[in-house]
Amino acid sequence: MDSVFALRYDGGVIIAADQANARSILVYQNNLDKIIPLSSHTMMGMSGPNSDLVNFSDFIRANVKLYELMNNGATLTTDAQANFVRGTLATALRKGPYQVNLLLGGFDVADKKAGLYYMDYMASMHPVNFGVQGYASNFCLSIFDRDWKEGLTQEEGVKIVEKCINELQTRFLVAQPNFIIKVVDEKGVRTLSFGEDPADV
Amino acid sequence: MIGNDILDIGSKKNVGDDPGDNLYTSGALGTPTAFGLPRVDDPAAYCSANFASCCGDKDKGQELKFAKGTTTLAFKFNGGIIVSVDSRSTMGAYVASGTVKKVIEINPFLLGTMAGGAADCSFWERNLGQQCRMYELRNRRRISVAAASKLLANTMNAYKGYGLSMGTMITGWDETGPQLYYVDNDGTRLHGKMFSVGSGSTYAYGVLDTYYREDLTVEEAIDLGKRAIYHATYRDAMSGGLNNLYHVTKEGWVKIHSIDVNDLHYMYKDEKENAMVTD
Numbered sequence: 001m002d003s004v005f006a007l008r009y010d011g012g013v014i015i016a017a018d019q020a021n022a023r024s025i026l027v028y029q030n031n032l033d034k035i036i037p038l039s040s041h042t043m044m045g046m047s048g049p050n051s052d053l054v055n056f057s058d059f060i061r062a063n064v065k066l067y068e069l070m071n072n073g074a075t076l077t078t079d080a081q082a083n084f085v086r087g088t089l090a091t092a093l094r095k096g097p098y099q100v101n102l103l104l105g106g107f108d109v110a111d112k113k114a115g116l117y118y119m120d121y122m123a124s125m126h127p128v129n130f131g132v133q134g135y136a137s138n139f140c141l142s143i144f145d146r147d148w149k150e151g152l153t154q155e156e157g158v159k160i161v162e163k164c165i166n167e168l169q170t171r172f173l174v175a176q177p178n179f180i181i182k183v184v185d186e187k188g189v190r191t192l193s194f195g196e197d198p199a200d201v
Numbered sequence: 202m203i204g205n206d207i208l209d210i211g212s213k214k215n216v217g218d219d220p221g222d223n224l225y226t227s228g229a230l231g232t233p234t235a236f237g238l239p240r241v242d243d244p245a246a247y248c249s250a251n252f253a254s255c256c257g258d259k260d261k262g263q264e265l266k267f268a269k270g271t272t273t274l275a276f277k278f279n280g281g282i283i284v285s286v287d288s289r290s291t292m293g294a295y296v297a298s299g300t301v302k303k304v305i306e307i308n309p310f311l312l313g314t315m316a317g318g319a320a321d322c323s324f325w326e327r328n329l330g331q332q333c334r335m336y337e338l339r340n341r342r343r344i345s346v347a348a349a350s351k352l353l354a355n356t357m358n359a360y361k362g363y364g365l366s367m368g369t370m371i372t373g374w375d376e377t378g379p380q381l382y383y384v385d386n387d388g389t390r391l392h393g394k395m396f397s398v399g400s401g402s403t404y405a406y407g408v409l410d411t412y413y414r415e416d417l418t419v420e421e422a423i424d425l426g427k428r429a430i431y432h433a434t435y436r437d438a439m440s441g442g443l444n445n446l447y448h449v450t451k452e453g454w455v456k457i458h459s460i461d462v463n464d465l466h467y468m469y470k471d472e473k474e475n476a477m478v479t480d
Contacts, residue, residue, distance in 0.1 A: 021391060026403060028383060029391050051358055051388025201381075201392045 001174050002034065002047035003136035005164055006103040007144060008116040008129050009152040012185030013105030015045040016161045019178035019195055031196035035182045037189040039064050042081050042106030043182060047133045048099045048121070056098045060085055078106030078115040082125060089123035097121060101133040107184050114185075132164075139171055140164040154183065158192065270439025272401030273303055273314040274409060274429055275370045275381055277394045280419045282372050282379045282449040284312055285426030287401070287434050287462065288442035290319055299442035308333060309453040311349055311373040316399040317366035317386065325367060329353045346373045350382035350390055358388035368398040374451055397429070401437030405429040423448065423457055431469065434462045 001022060006015040017034040020027050035045045036057040044060070046053045063084070067076055076084070082104050092098055104117045118131040130144040147160045158181065165179050178195025238244040270291035275284040286303040289296060303315040305326045311333065315322035332352050336344040350371040357365065365386040372381045383391045383398065395413065397405040408429040417425065426446050434440045444465065446457045 021389070023389075026406075028389075028396065029393050031393075032391075049387060049389065050391065051354070051361070054390065055358060055388070201394060 001134065003132075003134050003168055003172075003176060003179075004034065004045040004047045004101075004103055005132040005136055005140050005144075005161070006045055006105050006116055006130065007148060007152075007157055007160060008105065008114050009154060009157040010114075010150075011112075012107050012114050012154065012183055013043075013116050014154070014157045014161055014181065014183045014192075015043060015103055015105050016165065016179050016181045017045045017047075018176040019180055019198070020176060021050055030178055031194075031198050031200060033180055033194075033198035035180060036061070038081055038104075039068070039075060039106075040188050041075070041109060041184055042078050042104065043184050043189045044085070045103045045105075045133070045182075047101045052098045052100050056088075056100050060088065077108050077110075078104070078117075079127075081106065082115070082117040082119070082127075086119055086123055086125040089119065089121065093123050103131045103133060105184055107186060109186060112186070135172065135174075136164070136168055139167050143167060154185070158183075270437075271303060271316040271399030272397065272405050272430055272433035272437060272440040273316050273370065273399050274397035274402070274405045274426065275314065275372050275395070276409065276413060276422075276426070277379055277381050278413075278415055278417045278422050280417070280422060280448075281374065281451070282381055283422045283426040284314060284370070284372060284447040284449065284454075285430045286314055286445050287399075287430055287440040288445060289434070289440055291439045296441075301442070302445070304445055304447055305330075306454070307349070307371075307373075308343075310343060310375070311346065311371065312447055312449060312454050313353075313372075314370045314398065316368040321365050321367045321386070322369060325353065325356060325365075326369065328356065329371075343375065345375045345377065346371060346380035346382060347375075347377075347392075349373070350384050353384045354388055354390040357384065357386050360386075361388055370396050370398065372449055374449055374453070379449060397433075399433075399440065401433030401440040404433040404436045408432045419448065427458075427460070427465065428469075431462050431465045435466065 002018060004017040006013060015035050019030055019032050021029045021032050034053065035043055037043045038061055044057060046057060064076060064081060068074065085104060089098055099121050101120045104119065107114050116128055116131065117125055118128045119125045130148050132140045143164050161181060168176060180194040181192040183190060183192050239247050241247045270289060271287060273286040275282060284304055288299060288301045288303060290298040290301045301319065305313040305315060307313050307326060307330045313326040329349060329352060333344045333349055353371060368385040370381060370383050381393060383393065383396045395409060397409060412425055423446060427444055430444045441462060443459050444462055445459050448455050448457050
């Protein structure tokens with residue numbers, strides 16, 4: 001039931017995700033943050049059960065950090081990180097699969113390029129201009145198809161993402177009042193807005 | 202030697218021929234660190250026929266149903282944390298016990314609640330208590346609530362898919378203040394301000410969400426915790442018995458009361474009638 005969507009613009013990537021954790025008919029929590037920073041300039045929007053979400057992202061984050069520590073601070077590019085993530089999903093697939101669908105976005109400071117990758121729990125991966133995970137794809141892909149173009153600015157990108165959020169809140173059966181929006185650009189990963197503060201626990 | 206024969210009370214039959222053998226070394230009690238299997242021809246078939254997961258009603262067709270059915274809740278407010286639970290244990294339609302202790306006192310600063318399979322909860326939270334004590338001995342400081350809940354979540358992850366049933370709240374007061382975590386058998390671990398777990402949790406949430414405020418006084422918070430459990434036990438058949446309520450403070454947890462929910466029913470009924478009379 002998680003809604004995660006992302007788009008690449010000229011100079012960065014915006015990822016939005018709903019903030020709820022639910023089981024059956026009960027909503028356990030409404031201020032979750034499902035967009036996890038992997039390094040200073042990459043982040044991963046994730047959809048799936050909380051246990052896999054947390055364990056998988058912790059594992060990836062630790063390994064990305066380990067690479068930096070072992071290589072005198074050399075950072076992995078977005079492409080390298082995405083391939084590492086996909087490799088981890090693929091290796092685990094026939095043993096104990098991670099049931100996470102994700103959108104990995106990052107900005108490479110060296111060649112000033114933004115990259116967005118769509119990955120699902122079966123370890124398929126594709127670089128995309130925009131992507132949607134979950135039931136939200138039925139509602140939001142058409143909005144992205146209509147409005148996305150090469151050379152968008154950050155403000156234009158955020159407007160498209162907000163259109164998607166409004167559409168979900170209008171037409172999606174599952175009420176998702178809170179969304180968190182994060183952006184990664186030259187300056188790094190930061191939160192643009194949230195429905196309920198994830199730090200308010 | 203004559204000495205050993207005289208002392209033999211007949212238990213050696215079950216243990217082994219060697220007089221040095223005892224119940225532990227013979228393996229009759231199982232090996233503590235190993236994962237024991239039932240001593241039948243086909244353990245896998247036996248397990249799936251007789252030990253269906255006790256989540257929901259998957260154990261409906263079994264002779265022996267698992268003990269579950271609960272309402273537990275915990276919430277954080279300005280005065281600390283209130284933990285309030287019921288005490289009924291049901292096996293199908295049979296009320297197995299009305300006096301189950303669903304709050305597990307892990308150590309003087311950590312509490313855990315029990316919902317789901319009673320056996321799973323009490324065993325794994327006791328195991329958590331052991332791990333917390335080992336942490337204390339190794340690191341010479343008390344374990345944080347975040348670390349304790351993570352230890353339990355990791356254990357649940359390790360047994361994912363084995364049919365464990367446990368929905369618990371780990372709460373306590375550590376260096377970072379009062380903290381509350383929800384951990385369940387899927388490996389979910391959530392950090393929040395208010396949780397309710399069990400078959401009666403939706404009823405408890407109704408009262409809890411409507412009347413909760415961060416600036417409740419301690420008396421108001423205790424009353425809210427008590428009422429939420431009472432209302433859940435009224436509507437949910439699988440919850441009842443006593444309301445056990447704890448308050449977690451900076452100095453540790455304190456047990457506030459243990460009240461029969463049946464008495465609460467008549468107390469609140471009188472209260473309502475008196476209020477209506479004076480209106």
